[in-house]
Amino acid sequence: MRTDKRKIVLVGTGMVGMSYAYSLLNQGVCDELVLIDINRKRAEGEAMDLNHGLAFSASHMKIYTGEYKDCSDADIVVICAGVAQKSGETRLDLLKRNAAVFQSIVRPVTESGFNGVFLVATNPVDIMTRITYSLSGFNPKRVIGSGTTLDTARLRYLLGDSLRVDPRNVHAYVMGEHGDSEFVPWSQAMIATKPILSLCEEEGVVCRGELERIEDEVRGAAYRIIEAKQATYYGIGMALTRITRAILGDENSVFTVSAMLKGEYGQSDVYAGVPCIINKNGIQRIISLSLTDDEMKQFQHSCDTFGKVLKAFYKEGRKRIGNKS
Template sequence: MRNGISRVALIGTGFVGSSYAFALLNQGVTEELVLIDLNKEKSEGDAMDLNHGIAFAPTPTKVWYGDYQDCDKADLVVICAGANQKPGETRLDLVEKNTKIFKSIVDQVMANGFDGIFLVATNPVDILTYATWKFSGLPKERVIGSGTILDTARFRYLLGDYFQIDARNVHAYIIGEHGDTELPVWSQADIGGKKILDLMAEKEEYQEEDLENLFVNVRDAAYHIIERKGATYYGIAMGLVRLTKAILRNENSILTVSAYLDGEYGSDDIYIGVPAIVNRNGIREIVEIELNDKEKDQFKHSVEVLTNIKDKFF
């Protein structure tokens, strides 16, 4: 970080990218924010619009539209560019289109001397994070995907709503693919230190089928939102800001990101959503939580699905 000045380069100012920039400015996370997009007029307009709100921001932030040359001094490059998921499409349907786009993006970033951390948000995020790692040549710790951070947030929100508890006091993870094969870690989920499965046994109104329906709503949330408004962007934007804070402020926070497995959870050579300690150097380490036999099988299946897709392209 240059003399304490942090710079975030955002590539892609569509729904997710512009929402991230807005949330980033409102939370005063970085000193500099450069917006990069093929549509330069759009990124210029976003920069103007954001700058007009600087007087209301918690801290001053320099915001401008730029190009890949501005990545040379960036601490963090956040990639939100790519083709969007259309109604009826799965995240994995986007692989071929977005892998080609990412090759061009990452090559240009690296050609301009970037030596920071990549944060990938574009879907399918696990495959595209792997692609970014391959294309960039950076250490695996410095290439991070948004993974299941949003799925975990949705999970905590719905559990909090069900048990009438502040979602911030719910401790539960969604791991695996950010997509149809993701899984809830029920065995380790707790509220205030008390296992959720134990809470279920205490009151008759708590039903096991409610939990299954709750998870289905988490897993399929994006489909429901896309049907209603065309895209999801507010939730993931806030998740990206949370990750940005963890990185720039060296927090050592545990977040469910798409991280490279090298033997953890019995898997290797794949990026997938798992709890990991995130700080100024990227991923410090992966947290291996204990899974029961069913969860182990589900996670293995998720790894296999992603590996089969990944092996077609790399």
């Protein structure tokens, strides 16, 4: 990992990518930001627009449109490129189209000599991160998905609001798939060092029904946002920025990113959202929480849910791009 300057290459200048870029600029996270998009003209326009705001920022970032060769000395390559799910389209169909997009991205990035960390945001993010790992041949610790980082932030916000506690003092996680099968391991949820489940025994504080309501709201948040404004992008842009800061700052901070499991939680050769320590090398290690038997079953179900989609993708006879362990 280079330490003389902080360089990020962003692939995909759609709403998610540019929300991320805008957040990077406002927080002064990096020194150099390169924008790559199949629509180069759009990327050029986005670079111009960001540069015009530099005078109002504390940042001294160098922002420009580039090519895959510019990845050679980057610290992080962030992939936000992909196609949106069409009405009536299955997850398998979406996977096929996004897998083709990733083949056109990951190989030229690695061929440039890139030796940093991949950070993936494209959905279905757990599967697309697995595909990025397979295409790149990188150590899985250096291939990370945004996972359930944003879902975890939503959970802490809602819990903090319900319990009238600063969300920064809420320690709870959303695990598994970034999608419908994600779940909250309530046995591990705390306010400071007090288990939230113990609060259920204190009359007038919180009840299990309220926790279930919050979990359902977290799981359905994206659907409600999409219904209201057709897409989600600010939250994930800020989540990606926070993960980026942890990598560039060598923080050893904990986030529920999508990580390759090798026996943790009884799963192997699969990417899923789990608490991980993040530093300059990507995933320093996965934190294995002491889940209850029921929570382990929920995690198994979540992994099986997107695992079936990935297996179906391979079964259709497409080129295998994911059998490394």
